[in-house]
Amino acid sequence: MTNQVKVSIRHLYKIFGDDPVTAMEAVGEGMSKADLLETHNHVLGLRDINVDIRETEITVIMGLSGSGKSTLIRHFNRLIEPTAGEVLVDGENILEWDEARLRQMRRETMSMVFQKFALLPHRTVLDNAGLALATRGRKRKDYEAEAERWLERVGLGGLGGQFPHQLSGGMQQRVGIARALTSNAPIMLMDEAFSALDPLIRTDMQDLLIELQGELRKTIVFITHDLDEALKLADHLVILNDGAVVQQGEPQHILLNPADAYIADFVADIYRARVLRARSVMRTEPVDGEIAGEIDHNDNLESVIEKAEGSLSPRFRVMRDGKPVGTLLMPDIMRALVPRKAEHAA
Amino acid sequence: MATYDGVFDTLGLRAWCDASGNDGPMSMADLMARTGGDDAGAGSLRDLPFPSLDALHEACGAIPQSRDLTLGLEQGFLAIRDGLRIVIDPLTQPLSWMLSDMIWVMTSTPWWIVIPALLLLAFFVARSWKVVGFVAATLGLLAFIDHFEPAMETLAIIFVCAFICVLFGVPIGIAMSRSDRMQRIGIPILDMLQTLPPFVYLIPLIFLFSVTEPKLYGIAIILYAIVPVIRLTDLGIRLVDQSVVEAADAFGMTSRQKLFGVQIPLALPNIMAGVNQTIMMSLAMVVIASLVSAPGLGVLVLRGIRNLELGVGLVAGLGIVMIAILLDRVTKAALARVDASQSSR
Numbered sequence: 001m002t003n004q005v006k007v008s009i010r011h012l013y014k015i016f017g018d019d020p021v022t023a024m025e026a027v028g029e030g031m032s033k034a035d036l037l038e039t040h041n042h043v044l045g046l047r048d049i050n051v052d053i054r055e056t057e058i059t060v061i062m063g064l065s066g067s068g069k070s071t072l073i074r075h076f077n078r079l080i081e082p083t084a085g086e087v088l089v090d091g092e093n094i095l096e097w098d099e100a101r102l103r104q105m106r107r108e109t110m111s112m113v114f115q116k117f118a119l120l121p122h123r124t125v126l127d128n129a130g131l132a133l134a135t136r137g138r139k140r141k142d143y144e145a146e147a148e149r150w151l152e153r154v155g156l157g158g159l160g161g162q163f164p165h166q167l168s169g170g171m172q173q174r175v176g177i178a179r180a181l182t183s184n185a186p187i188m189l190m191d192e193a194f195s196a197l198d199p200l201i202r203t204d205m206q207d208l209l210i211e212l213q214g215e216l217r218k219t220i221v222f223i224t225h226d227l228d229e230a231l232k233l234a235d236h237l238v239i240l241n242d243g244a245v246v247q248q249g250e251p252q253h254i255l256l257n258p259a260d261a262y263i264a265d266f267v268a269d270i271y272r273a274r275v276l277r278a279r280s281v282m283r284t285e286p287v288d289g290e291i292a293g294e295i296d297h298n299d300n301l302e303s304v305i306e307k308a309e310g311s312l313s314p315r316f317r318v319m320r321d322g323k324p325v326g327t328l329l330m331p332d333i334m335r336a337l338v339p340r341k342a343e344h345a346a
Numbered sequence: 347m348a349t350y351d352g353v354f355d356t357l358g359l360r361a362w363c364d365a366s367g368n369d370g371p372m373s374m375a376d377l378m379a380r381t382g383g384d385d386a387g388a389g390s391l392r393d394l395p396f397p398s399l400d401a402l403h404e405a406c407g408a409i410p411q412s413r414d415l416t417l418g419l420e421q422g423f424l425a426i427r428d429g430l431r432i433v434i435d436p437l438t439q440p441l442s443w444m445l446s447d448m449i450w451v452m453t454s455t456p457w458w459i460v461i462p463a464l465l466l467l468a469f470f471v472a473r474s475w476k477v478v479g480f481v482a483a484t485l486g487l488l489a490f491i492d493h494f495e496p497a498m499e500t501l502a503i504i505f506v507c508a509f510i511c512v513l514f515g516v517p518i519g520i521a522m523s524r525s526d527r528m529q530r531i532g533i534p535i536l537d538m539l540q541t542l543p544p545f546v547y548l549i550p551l552i553f554l555f556s557v558t559e560p561k562l563y564g565i566a567i568i569l570y571a572i573v574p575v576i577r578l579t580d581l582g583i584r585l586v587d588q589s590v591v592e593a594a595d596a597f598g599m600t601s602r603q604k605l606f607g608v609q610i611p612l613a614l615p616n617i618m619a620g621v622n623q624t625i626m627m628s629l630a631m632v633v634i635a636s637l638v639s640a641p642g643l644g645v646l647v648l649r650g651i652r653n654l655e656l657g658v659g660l661v662a663g664l665g666i667v668m669i670a671i672l673l674d675r676v677t678k679a680a681l682a683r684v685d686a687s688q689s690s691r
């Protein structure tokens with residue numbers, strides 16, 4: 001089921017300061033972020049990042065404030081130059097590209113959605129939505145219909161004539177998403193796109209994104225500092241801390257098998273019954289005994305517990321596309337609900 | 347016997363001093379020093395003069411007096427004047443033409459064409475009937491007290507000079523905003539232009555051009571008034587929300603598209619504020635420039651001072667205030683319009 005790798009980050013380092021090359025040598029010898037700041041007065045932004053972004057998946061990069069998320073996502077379209085490493089898009093190293101080639105990629109292959117919306121305040125919503133096409137030199141009447149269509153799709157039909165400051169934050173970010181979609185780029189970069197919105201609007205926007213993704217199958221890189229949001233959206237989850245990847249993989253897998261104490265701590269407060277799915281906890285080897293019912297492999301544990309009416313004895317057959325793929329035992333559910341300590345992790 | 351004789355003696359420079367030693371013409375200060383020096387007790391620390399050029403000259407003839415400095419400066423300027431003129435004269439000639447043509451157009455066209463034309467202009471810039479009404483009242487009053495012609499001369503000069511200030515100032519400001527090096531070079535020059543007393547501009551210009559040429563006062567006004575539009579263009583572009591500029595980059599804008607599509611439009615309120623200040627400063631300078639034959643209301647003010655004609659001076663001064671308010675209102679209205687159409691930030 002693994003998709004093609006669309007973007008690949010290889011051994012990426014970023015050091016902020018006047019003389020990153022010298023500082024890079026020290027980092028290569030294993031100096032820590034704090035030591036580098038103390039002895040060289042350089043900030044270690046990213047250290048040896050290796051991430052594969054797969055086609056049609058949502059890759060969520062998450063970490064606390066200052067962990068280097070924004071720095072990392074800006075390397076995908078080279079808004080920031082790395083100190084060392086490679087960024088491969090469809091197999092080509094974009095760091096070797098000249099300005100014109102890079103610009104073409106930004107216009108046609110990657111679009112971006114920003115935390116602070118970053119709309120052009122002096123242009124109408126419609127012109128903002130059509131920005132990517134206008135930048136490519138298309139005339140207004142050529143992109144009008146396209147921009148209108150995407151505005152409609154994100155729920156802003158008929159507001160094309162307004163100016164951004166006349167809209168609420170949630171609506172402005174819808175314009176931001178419409179702008180990214182209108183560019184028709186296969187890759188979408190989203191830097192904390194929903195962080196500035198209040199919780200209800202935020203949930204709406206997440207649902208909108210999931211809905212759009214079901215239809216459009218884009219390759220999305222989504223940045224967030226919110227674990228709930230990450231778990232809701234991610235096909236692939238990358239956890240950053242102090243500029244380095246601590247763990248990456250399928251979110252359910254990370255939840256059940258935290259790589260170290262940091263991750264274990266991080267995921268400890270999650271409401272696991274709602275996040276964990278039957279497929280992550282089920283047994284695939286044949287199990288004897290009576291089957292109480294069938295559940296879908298994507299059902300969360302909460303719904304299974306509800307179905308069992310609190311009893312610990314029933315077993316469920318887990319189905320995927322109408323075929324049985326495993327069996328779910330209630331004691332396994334109970335065990336999965338207790339956060340695992342990193343030491344015990346397999 | 348001068349105070350610093352000993353210094354030169356011990357340094358062994360006596361021969362050098364005396365070789366070129368000449369007791370050139372004696373200055374008033376020399377005389378004073380000589381007469382005063384007699385009763386001052388030699389060696390008293392209280393009377394030790396600062397080792398200035400004049401004091402050192404007394405001890406050593408080879409050292410120039412400070413008045414030689416000003417003299418040298420003057421001679422140096424006169425020496426390069428002809429060369430400078432060959433370059434600057436043709437370059438600035440269009441300014442003379444623009445000024446005299448504009449003054450001619452605005453004063454020789456009948457008032458019943460000029461006033462409606464100005465009102466139309468005010469409407470285009472400000473888009474507000476209130477402002478147009480105010481302009482009409484001001485112009486009407488000025489015409490009513492027979493100050494229409496000098497007022498038009500003043501306005502004509504301001505139009506030309508402010509136009510040239512914007513023409514050069516905005517690109518210079520843009521250049522400064524795009525390179526820190528340009529900014530580092532530019533800011534001290536702007537500081538100097540802004541702090542030099544306006545009269546000081548006039549001095550070298552008088553030497554350079556003949557007093558009857560319009561470009562003489564044109565250049566003085568432009569040098570003085572161009573500062574705010576440069577400064578605020580630079581500042582305005584630097585203050586543009588960086589996240590918006592980043593978005594422009596992320597969507598693959600060329601730097602040209604970014605400049606004209608994002609940076610200048612977003613800096614426009616600041617640039618307009620700069621234009622407003624530039625216009626107000628040209629008005630201030632146009633009055634002073636009447637000292638070097640700039641026509642307009644300033645001439646009447648000057649007459650008031652020279653001939654002690656109190657009434658003439660005061661009425662002309664009032665006229666200037668009215669023009670100042672008029673220009674300010676119109677440009678502020680334009681500024682407000684740009685601001686309103688932009689954002690709530």
Ligand SMILES: Nc1ncnc2c1ncn2[C@@H]1O[C@H](COP(=O)(O)OP(=O)(O)OP(=O)(O)O)[C@@H](O)[C@H]1O
Pocket residue numbers: 016017043044045063064065066067068069070071072225
């Ligand atoms: N231009 C810069 N110069 C120096 N240091 C920088 C620069 N940009 C980022 N940093 C540093 O790099 C680190 C990562 O910053 P980054 O903005 O990527 O964090 P983030 O994970 O996006 O945080 P947040 O959630 O607050 O947005 C921080 O320590 C920051 O101080």
Ligand SMILES: [Mg+2]
Pocket residue numbers: 069070071192
């Ligand atoms: Mg960030």
